[in-house]
Amino acid sequence: MPKPYIYVTRPFADSGIKALKAKGYKVEVYDKDEVIPRKLLLQKAKGCDALLPLLTDKIDDEVLAAAGPQLKIVANYAVGFDNVDLKAAKKRGIIVTNTPSEKVNEAVAEHTFALMLALARRITEADAYAKAKKYKGWSPNNFIGTDLYGKTLGIIGAGRIGSAVARRAVNGFGMKLIYTDMRQNVDLERAYKATFMQQERLLQEADFISLHVPLLPSTRHLISTAQFSSMKKTAFLVNTARGPVVDEKALLRALKTKRIAGAGIDVFECEPAIDCDLTDNLELKNFPNVILTPHIASATIEAREAMSMVAAENIMAVLSGKEPLTPAK
Ligand code: DGY
Numbered sequence: 001m002p003k004p005y006i007y008v009t010r011p012f013a014d015s016g017i018k019a020l021k022a023k024g025y026k027v028e029v030y031d032k033d034e035v036i037p038r039k040l041l042l043q044k045a046k047g048c049d050a051l052l053p054l055l056t057d058k059i060d061d062e063v064l065a066a067a068g069p070q071l072k073i074v075a076n077y078a079v080g081f082d083n084v085d086l087k088a089a090k091k092r093g094i095i096v097t098n099t100p101s102e103k104v105n106e107a108v109a110e111h112t113f114a115l116m117l118a119l120a121r122r123i124t125e126a127d128a129y130a131k132a133k134k135y136k137g138w139s140p141n142n143f144i145g146t147d148l149y150g151k152t153l154g155i156i157g158a159g160r161i162g163s164a165v166a167r168r169a170v171n172g173f174g175m176k177l178i179y180t181d182m183r184q185n186v187d188l189e190r191a192y193k194a195t196f197m198q199q200e201r202l203l204q205e206a207d208f209i210s211l212h213v214p215l216l217p218s219t220r221h222l223i224s225t226a227q228f229s230s231m232k233k234t235a236f237l238v239n240t241a242r243g244p245v246v247d248e249k250a251l252l253r254a255l256k257t258k259r260i261a262g263a264g265i266d267v268f269e270c271e272p273a274i275d276c277d278l279t280d281n282l283e284l285k286n287f288p289n290v291i292l293t294p295h296i297a298s299a300t301i302e303a304r305e306a307m308s309m310v311a312a313e314n315i316m317a318v319l320s321g322k323e324p325l326t327p328a329k
Pocket of ligand 1: 055077078079080081298
């Protein structure tokens with residue numbers, strides 16, 4: 001019997017790749033650290049039993065058809081799976097999995113706090129100032145920021161990552177916690193004295209707002225003009241979820257009109273572009289109170305290795321006729 005063939009669309013943390021090879025599978029990895037060209041993806045997918053793509057690969061019916069009827073699993077190397085057409089996969093009987101892991105939760109929660117702290121204490125502005133040799137001596141008025149301690153954090157999406165953020169907020173920084181989600185999270189309420197409320201009220205009360213929802217039709221532009229209007233003028237918004245959850249045009253207007261105090265943005269509406277093609281020359285990079293990171297919230301050695309293993313374990317389970325560990329749903 002021929003060895004199962006697995007195609008991986010980009011090189012990454014290789015613990016999972018090693019595990020797949022050790023299992024005796026034929027594993028081929030696209031050899032460049034770039035998004036695989038679509039044409040090549042369609043060619044390479046042909047004949048594979050498992051496809052291991054990234055969030056930057058659009059896995060639609062065309063790719064699934066190109067792969068052929070033997071394809072059993074698309075093991076997406078990401079927690080999010082908005083790049084995969086789940087309906088098309090289901091129709092073809094192909095299992096789709098993602099890579100949630102405690103390591104990813106903790107990495108994203110840490111990055112969320114890196115952004116919150118950097119915004120509150122104006123770290124990137126102060127860094128640029130010091131490096132430009134503008135510092136001429138201590139002043140009590142230099143780079144006045146704001147505390148996290150005693151402030152209210154509003155979490156939108158209280159799942160695994162939102163809960164890891166909540167733990168840091170309450171246990172580490174003495175923040176007050178409010179949250180909103182499709183359903184109440186009783187564990188979160190018990191552990192961190194979190195208060196559940198509707199999004200509208202959360203936006204009015206929070207000093208920091210952190211987004212932890214998946215990208216779905218219902219969460220696209222969840223934060224738009226009306227939502228910015230509800231926020232405190234002193235509020236900071238942090239997005240480590242998915243870019244289109246925030247209406248970028250509305251964010252730019254909110255920043256320009258000082259509707260909010262600042263934003264920490266790890267994911268972009270028109271990714272990989274940092275700015276959508278807007279007509280009025282408003283750009284995120286022009287605001288000193290905006291901190292941009294290029295979709296790196298889960299970019300730690302620990303998280304990437306864990307994701308690699310979860311993807312591999314899903315493939316090994318499905319190719320051995322077992323249930324996947326972390327089906328995308
Ligand atoms: C994810 O896992 O969905 C992140 O956005 C990338 O690691």
